[in-house]
Amino acid sequence: EIVMTQSPATLSVSPGERATLSCRASQSVSSNLAWYQQKPGQAPRLLIYGASTRATGIPARFSGSGSGTEFTLTISSLQSEDFAVYYCQQYNNWPALTFGGGTKVEIK
Amino acid sequence: EVQLVESGGGLVQPGGSLRLSCAASGFTFSSYWMSWVRQAPGKGLEWVANIKQDGSEKYYVDSVKGRFTISRDNAKNSLYLQMNSLRAEDTAVYYCARVAYDILTGYFIDYWGQGTLVTVSS
Numbered sequence: 001e002i003v004m005t006q007s008p009a010t011l012s013v014s015p016g017e018r019a020t021l022s023c024r025a026s027q028s029v030s031s032n033l034a035w036y037q038q039k040p041g042q043a044p045r046l047l048i049y050g051a052s053t054r055a056t057g058i059p060a061r062f063s064g065s066g067s068g069t070e071f072t073l074t075i076s077s078l079q080s081e082d083f084a085v086y087y088c089q090q091y092n093n094w095p096a097l098t099f100g101g102g103t104k105v106e107i108k
Numbered sequence: 109e110v111q112l113v114e115s116g117g118g119l120v121q122p123g124g125s126l127r128l129s130c131a132a133s134g135f136t137f138s139s140y141w142m143s144w145v146r147q148a149p150g151k152g153l154e155w156v157a158n159i160k161q162d163g164s165e166k167y168y169v170d171s172v173k174g175r176f177t178i179s180r181d182n183a184k185n186s187l188y189l190q191m192n193s194l195r196a197e198d199t200a201v202y203y204c205a206r207v208a209y210d211i212l213t214g215y216f217i218d219y220w221g222q223g224t225l226v227t228v229s230s
Binding site for chain 1: 141143145152153154155158165167169203208210212213214215216217218219220221222223
């Protein structure tokens with residue numbers, strides 16, 4: 001099983017600042033990585049797939065990078081609606097999918 | 109607009125059974141792999157099961173193998189999850205999800221329903 005580890009668990013950021021979230025895989029997942037955003041009481045929403053491709057309708061302030069075992073989600077200038085929990089997920093091991101534990105982005 | 113609407117959750121005793129349903133609309137249901145993903149209260153996301161477009165292939169996380177069965181009815185645009193021998197640790201919100209395919213990177217979840225809560229407790 002591929003284990004996905006996200007850090008930090010909680011990130012405190014002021015509106016307008018940059019947020020950098022990390023995701024590490026226990027073995028290479030190539031570029032087969034997605035990022036999701038989840039707000040309280042809501043379903044997750046796809047942000048990024050293929051490690052760096054923004055999903056339809058996702059603002060350009062969200063960007064993904066990395067390959068192999070190290071990945072980053074960057075939110076260039078945090079807006080009020082971006083405070084949420086973010087999950088990475090590998091699908092290199094399809095049909096088995098594994099998620100990271102999540103990073104909560106909170107208002108500083 | 110893609111819509112996935114789950115139903116069938118509720119309170120069930122340990123050892124009991126429950127059948128979840130997911131009604132899909134806004135896309136050609138029979139053309140997509142589908143998944144169930146769950147989230148225990150206050151916890152992260154856990155993939156549960158996948159099913160191929162025609163139902164010929166099904167895959168499960170180890171913790172539910174032999175207890176849960178994923179199925180679909182393409183004529184009714186519906187996805188199901190039959191859950192037997194339920195345990196307290198199965199308590200979670202269960203999400204129905206659509207799986208997209210990208211020629212460069214493969215299969216990934218692109219749309220999620222709002223979820224249905226399953227509580228296993230005596």
